[in-house]
Amino acid sequence: MPRTIGQGSIHYRQLDYVLDVDEELPQFITKDISDVERKISQHIAELIPNGATLQMGIGNIPNAVLSALGNHQNLGVHTEMFSDGLIPLLENGVVNNLKKSFMNSKTVTSFIMGSQKLYDYVNDNVTVIFLDASVVNNPSIIVLSIKFKFIGI
Secondary structure, eight states: OOOOEETTOOOGGGOSOOOOOOOOOOOOOOOOOOHHHHHHHHHHHHHOOTTOEEEOOSSHHHHHHHHTOTTOOSBEEBOSEEOGGGHHHHHTTSBOOTTOSTTTTOEEESEEOSOHHHHHHHTTOTTEEEOOHHHHTOHHHHHHTOSSOEEEO
């Protein structure tokens, strides 16, 4: 289980019961991106300006769009959830969150779903902040995170 930064911390003394479980975390592995999905993603990527703040869903289309954003600059992320497709953009500095007003320089999310690589990526990563969905999905907070454009994919 990754240890995340944000509002998900509970002190051990606040727990009534603790049960140790030694199982792998569930993983969501996407399929290969099809030619149709790749064409769709290229069209969408052309609509996303540098400096935009992204909100993405789960599945092949969002991951295909993310894979088409490699030449963009200064993207931000304020999304309820994200999966593996975001990792290359974070690692290559395409997503740096510098243009956001809310939680500047931080990737803001409520939860993740993906591979072990994703779980390892967020583990103790101070640049990824997990907040309650009531904050992340709050329209007045979303407005604060926008300096340029907010794009849902």
